Amino acid sequence: MDIARVDQIIDRYGADESYLIQVLLDIQTENNWLPQEALERVAERLRVPLSRILHIATFYKAFSTVPKGRHRIHVCMGTACHVRGAQRVLDAVQEATGIKPGETDLELKFSLETVNCLGCCALGPVMEIDGKTYGKMTPAETAEALRNHD
Amino acid sequence: MSEVRLQIDGQEVTAPEGATVLEAAQGAGIPIPTLCHHEKLEPFGSCRLCTVEVERGGRKQHVVSCVYPVAEGLTVRTRTPEIERIRRVILELYLAHAPEAPRLKALAEEYGANKDRFDKESSFCIHCGLCVRYCAEVKKKHAVGFINRGTKKEVAFVPDIAARECWKCKECFPLCPTSWLQAAYVLVEGILFPREEQRA
Ligand code: SF4
Ligand code: FES
Ligand code: FES
Numbered sequence: 001m002d003i004a005r006v007d008q009i010i011d012r013y014g015a016d017e018s019y020l021i022q023v024l025l026d027i028q029t030e031n032n033w034l035p036q037e038a039l040e041r042v043a044e045r046l047r048v049p050l051s052r053i054l055h056i057a058t059f060y061k062a063f064s065t066v067p068k069g070r071h072r073i074h075v076c077m078g079t080a081c082h083v084r085g086a087q088r089v090l091d092a093v094q095e096a097t098g099i100k101p102g103e104t105d106l107e108l109k110f111s112l113e114t115v116n117c118l119g120c121c122a123l124g125p126v127m128e129i130d131g132k133t134y135g136k137m138t139p140a141e142t143a144e145a146l147r148n149h150d
Numbered sequence: 151m152s153e154v155r156l157q158i159d160g161q162e163v164t165a166p167e168g169a170t171v172l173e174a175a176q177g178a179g180i181p182i183p184t185l186c187h188h189e190k191l192e193p194f195g196s197c198r199l200c201t202v203e204v205e206r207g208g209r210k211q212h213v214v215s216c217v218y219p220v221a222e223g224l225t226v227r228t229r230t231p232e233i234e235r236i237r238r239v240i241l242e243l244y245l246a247h248a249p250e251a252p253r254l255k256a257l258a259e260e261y262g263a264n265k266d267r268f269d270k271e272s273s274f275c276i277h278c279g280l281c282v283r284y285c286a287e288v289k290k291k292h293a294v295g296f297i298n299r300g301t302k303k304e305v306a307f308v309p310d311i312a313a314r315e316c317w318k319c320k321e322c323f324p325l326c327p328t329s330w331l332q333a334a335y336v337l338v339e340g341i342l343f344p345r346e347e348q349r350a
Contacts, residue, residue, distance in 0.1 A: 049286065051295025051308050058297040 001031045006038045010045050017046040021056065024063060032068040032111075039065075069104045069111040071149045073097070074128040078117030081124035089125045090114065092139035096146045109150070156224040171215040171226055172200055182215055182228050183237065183257055185244075185327050186278035191287050193217040194279050197244075199257075201236050203227040212236065234261060242267040248274045248328035274330035275305055281322040281331045291315045294322070294331075305334055313343035 009026045013019035023046065027038050034057055043050040057063045075090045094100060097110045104111040118126050123135025127142065134145050153164045158175050165174035170193060175182050185197035195217040202215045205225040212233070215226075227233070241263035244254055249265050249272070258265055277296070282305060285294050293311040296303055307316070316335060323332045339345070 049292035051292040059299045
C-alpha cells in the first residue's frame with residue numbers, strides 16, 4: 001500500500017491518536033490487510049508505540065496482518081445453519097477455492113472464514129461473499145456464486 | 151493528602167488516601183503474595199494472587215488488593231480459608247503452564263497447591279505483563295508487547311526495536327516469574343536478528 005495513501009487516511013482524522021482503530025479500519029477496508037510499513041507509519045504519525053498497535057491489530061478479528069484475498073467468504077457454522085447443512089456449503093467452498101478456513105489462496109482471490117451466526121438463521125445455511133448475504137444455499141449454488149467473482 | 155484508617159488482620163493501619171490495600175498492608179509489614187505487582191509500575195491486577203477479603207458496612211467481598219483503594223473504616227482479611235483456596239487454585243492453574251518456575255513452586259509449597267492438578271499446557275508465560283509494562287513505563291522503549299487474545303495471547307518482541315535496544319538493557323529478564331521472557335528473547339534474536347559474531 002502506498003504510504004501517501006496511508007498519510008491521507010491519517011490526515012482524515014487529524015493524526016489524532018484517539019482515532020487509531022478508525023485509521024486501522026480504513027486501511028484494512030481499502031487494502032484488505034495491514035502491511036507492516038503502514039502500521040509503522042501510523043505508529044510514527046499518531047505517536048502510538050508499534051507494540052500497542054500490534055496488540056490491537058492482532059486482537060480484533062476485523063484486522064489482518066497477513067495478506068487477504070480480494071473477496072472475503074464467510075460461511076456460517078452456527079447452530080441453525082449447522083443443522084441445515086452448513087458443512088456441505090463449507091465443503092463446496094473448500095472444493096471450489098482449494099483453501100481451508102483461515103486461509104487465502106495464492107492468487108489473493110479468496111479468503112475463507114467460518115463464523116458462528118450471521119443473525120439471519122431463517123435463511124440457513126447462509127454464507128457471505130464480501131458482505132453480501134447468500135441464503136438457503138445448496139452446494140451447487142455455492143459453487144455458482146463463487147464462479148461469479150474474479 | 152489526608153490519612154485513612156483501616157483494619158488489616160486485626161491490626162489498626164493508617165494509609166494515605168488513594169493508596170491501595172496492598173500498599174497499606176506492605177506499609178504495616180503484613181505480607182500479601184503478588185506476581186504481577188511492581189512498585190515502579192502502574193497497578194495491573196492480572197494475576198489475582200493478591201486477592202483479599204474486605205468488609206464494609208457488614209458486606210464482605212473478595213477484591214484484588216493491588217488495585218483496590220483503601221477506605222475509612224475498611225476491614226481487610228488477608229488469610230481466610232476461602233482466600234487460601236482461591237490462591238491455591240490460581241497457583242494450580244499457573245503451574246499447568248509453568249510447572250517448574252521456582253517462584254511458583256515456592257508459592258505452591260506455601261499454599262499447598264498441587265502442580266499436577268490440571269493438564270500441562272506449557273506456554274510458560276502467565277501474562278503478568280511485567281515485561282511489557284516495564285519496557286513501556288520505565289524504559290519507554292516498547293520493545294515487547296502482547297499479541298492476539300484469549301488462549302492465543304502471547305508476548306512478542308517488536309524485532310526492529312528489540313534488535314536496537316534489548317541487548318544493552320535486559321532489565322525485564324529478572325522480573326519474569328517464569329523465565330519465559332528470556333527464552334522468548336533468545337528465540338527472536340536467533341531467528342530475526344542474529345548478532346554480528348554469530349552471523350559470520
Ligand atoms: S513473559 Fe514473563 S514477565 Fe512477560 S508477561 Fe509472560 S510471565 Fe510476565
Ligand atoms: S446460525 Fe447461521 S445465521 Fe444464525
Ligand atoms: S499482584 Fe494483584 S493481581 Fe497480581
